[in-house]
Amino acid sequence: MSISLTALNTLGLNQHCASLVEVTSKNELITRCIELYQQQNPMLILGGGSNLVFTDDFQGTVVKVSTTGIVIDQDDDFYYLTVQAGENWHHLVEYCLSREIYGLENMALIPGTVGAAPIQNIGAYGVEFNRFCHQIQFLQLDTGKLVYFDNDQCHFDYRESIFKQQLKNLAVITEVTLKLAKQWQAVTNYGPLQHLDPATVTARQIFDCVCHVRQSKLPDPKKLGNVGSFFKNPVVSIDVYNTLKTRYAALVGYPQGDDHYKLAAGWLIEQAGLKGFNIGDAAVHQEQALVLVNLGNASGKEVCQLALYVIQTVFNKFGVRLQPEPRILGSAGEIDINE
Template sequence: MFPSVSLKSFNTFGLSQSCNRLERIQSQDQLLTVLRELKQSNAPFLVLGGGSNVVFTEDYDGTVLQMAIQGIQVYEEEECFRLEVAAGVNWHQLVCFTLENGMPGLENLALIPGTAGAAPIQNIGAYGVEFCDVCDWVEYLDIASMTKHRITAAECHFGYRDSIFKHALKDKVIICGIGIRLAKAWSPKVSYGPLSELPAKDLTPKAVFDRVVAIRRQKLPDPEVLGNAGSFFKNPIVEAAQYAELAVRFPQIVGYGMEDGRVKLAAGWLIEQAGLKGFKLGQAGVHEQQALVLVNLGSATGADICALARLVMQKVLEKFGVRLEAEPNIIGHQQLEAENE
């Protein structure tokens, strides 16, 4: 069957790929029904959230399940609020909902694109806060057994931009909902980057939210205007000895010490120092304001984006001896290793 349904509006890069069939999943019953049908016919399928973490490099010869299940339930306890959030809820709208209803704790994660169901997969994070810091549980459907399961945050094996959903449970489950715990005793997380400039007397959840939104809008392009998937590369983590060597060669290098003694480097700084900020390769480009972001300048293909990503990885490896790793999932047959590996 020739792919016939456009996926351009279902991926934030705005890539003009297609699929055979698109199902917008708006309930768990619908998900079960569609999955049973697909399994009976042994038909391939792909689960998609907000499309903010994918690069399509070719048409998808199968069915795309776009998770659009909605719903937020709030349960108040003495020391916290517990939220049950459906997988299709827009993440930024969830952040706004919690603040508007006096439940702070997600403000550092404002304006991150995507859906709630995708948050645990990537363990999304920004400005010193990660999803794992507020996660209570994750509920998923096991594709093989067609049964629902709920696992705790500890069982998700969260790491930096990592989780069990990228490893043991990859392609085996579909996340249906998440549980979030927000402590009533709010304490601001403002030690990271520009947030540290906030005056102590003005530290409110709304003030932190406003600063995060302002920073992201200043540095990151709007996908509606310039196709992108947000930060394209993870901030690489190196051993302390390697960081010490790099700091001698590059005194201005940006790094953040971690509890285990290793150091997380700012990938955007590495890319900029490699001379690639604003660099263009055909219709794909490195954003002029934030080198961590790759953009579709108008008519780029997924192959164009991957070619640019490989070049960036190669140049950073050559200059710093540091390997970058892409954040988005590549849907197709492209590989993203640096060319000299």
């Protein structure tokens, strides 16, 4: 039996899987994942499908996580939100905003599910997931046990976590607990938010600004397949930054506080003349160079060929090597983009 995955990945790639299971409760998620792991068949845990590039049909079982539920606890200083892995991330941001629980507004409209957020340590406009992570509950497949990690145990870094490293293919995130301060502090020091006054701005205004910017710059995947930002913003030493800044006065970079700078990957790609460049139906978006899009019938292999071309072109011009954000998937699981 072959089941289409086209509607389950936001790039709209026409690939299939051998079998598909949708789970709607945490117990069902745990039970099915243990069964599949013990059978030693390829297994893919799928949330919103917004961070995946399928390069081949998946010869295993896709587990679609559709678990929902949000529980709020609080003490004098903080709200604690325990959220099931299948909840939509943007819906969670809206949920918090409607209840005057603030902090997540900078990360509005990031696609995907809550369970995927800690894996990638998602972030936008100066705020990352780990700022609010209190606890992660996950199923450890090799032991069959539920495990709790606090923030430090997750080894968060820029678009990194222990779930992408030591626990890769061994952890299925079941629920996330966020810790949000009742004394909210605005974060407006990044990009298009810098014109806002942190002393007077509201969380709603930041939310509205972020949504406006993202909707104006990023294509709707329902209309034009994409995974959002395809490349990480590269982090370079201050020496590399200063050298590039001397050569390119308009270079966009943000200090990281430890003698490093984060460069805007979209600016590098645009300056390399790649806006609109395509390989087959895979193209660099005309409006936002950080986004690779499916013009209609792109294959995952074409998307990867385009990504590798972008990486090499930017490296040739700037000496900076870009890294892809999404997971590249082959027939049995995650692969390197060069494979």
